[in-house]
Amino acid sequence: MISMLKDISLFSGIDDESLKYLEEVAVKKSFSKNTILFSKGDETDSLYVIKSGMVKALIIDEDGKEMILSIHRPGEYFGEMSLIDKEPRSATIITKEPTQLLIIHRKDFLKVFDSNPDMVYDLFKVLLKRLRKATDKVENFAFKDVYGRIANLLNQLGKPVEDEWVVEDKLTHSEIANMVGSSREMVSKILKELTAGGYISTDKKQITIHKKLPSIF
Numbered sequence: 250m251i252s253m254l255k256d257i258s259l260f261s262g263i264d265d266e267s268l269k270y271l272e273e274v275a276v277k278k279s280f281s282k283n284t285i286l287f288s289k290g291d292e293t294d295s296l297y298v299i300k301s302g303m304v305k306a307l308i309i310d311e312d313g314k315e316m317i318l319s320i321h322r323p324g325e326y327f328g329e330m331s332l333i334d335k336e337p338r339s340a341t342i343i344t345k346e347p348t349q350l351l352i353i354h355r356k357d358f359l360k361v362f363d364s365n366p367d368m369v370y371d372l373f374k375v376l377l378k379r380l381r382k383a384t385d386k387v388e389n390f391a392f393k394d395v396y397g398r399i400a401n402l403l404n405q406l407g408k409p410v411e412d413e414w415v416v417e418d419k420l421t422h423s424e425i426a427n428m429v430g431s432s433r434e435m436v437s438k439i440l441k442e443l444t445a446g447g448y449i450s451t452d453k454k455q456i457t458i459h460k461k462l463p464s465i466f
């Protein structure tokens with residue numbers, strides 16, 4: 250488990266004694282796909298580190314309509330907000346596939362936090378990155394139509410592979426709809442048109458972007 254924690258940016262700079270302590274107290278747990286780990290408003294305060302799998306942070310309205318805020322992958326962590334400010338959870342977290350987590354209780358985290366200033370820097374960086382993404386999202390909702398929001402999402406998630414970009418998050422059309430605030434039908438229609446235009450191709454595992462997506466469609 251030591252090497253796993255060392256691989257997480259939050260813990261990469263901490264002293265050996267703290268690392269050993271966290272290794273002893275962290276609880277390793279496995280969850281199947283579509284498990285709710287906690288819900289928005291819950292009064293819990295552990296930090297969750299993703300060892301394998303994937304989770305989504307989302308908010309749900311009274312009618313069960315979802316809005317996906319973010320997807321978190323192996324090596325990333327979540328739950329840092331309530332851990333730090335002791336407020337209720339800001340979002341619901343659901344596993345997107347079978348997922349292994351390391352769970353670190355707040356009191357154990359704080360024991361090593363005070364003596365490891367690198368952790369403060371990493372947390373700041375992660376929080377600021379999330380804030381920037383949230384600002385982008387607001388901008389997209391305010392100024393872009395559904396196509397623009399989908400194009401922006403694909404550009405944001407796509408990782409360069411040779412001279413193409415690949416989105417590896419195994420996103421369903423419903424999930425994309427829940428990320429851009431649209432319907433599954435609308436997402437399917439737009440992806441179909443992008444495929445017909447030779448811009449993208451899709452399979453169960455990934456979406457490949459072959460050429461720069463047009464700014465309007």
Ligand code: CMP
Pocket residue numbers: 306318319326327328329330331332337338339340341342379383
């Ligand atoms: P916390 O509020 O403790 O529990 C929900 C978690 O979801 C939160 O901490 C973050 O880790 C994560 N989260 C909430 N909102 C966002 C967002 N906009 N972007 C990325 N992650 C988020």
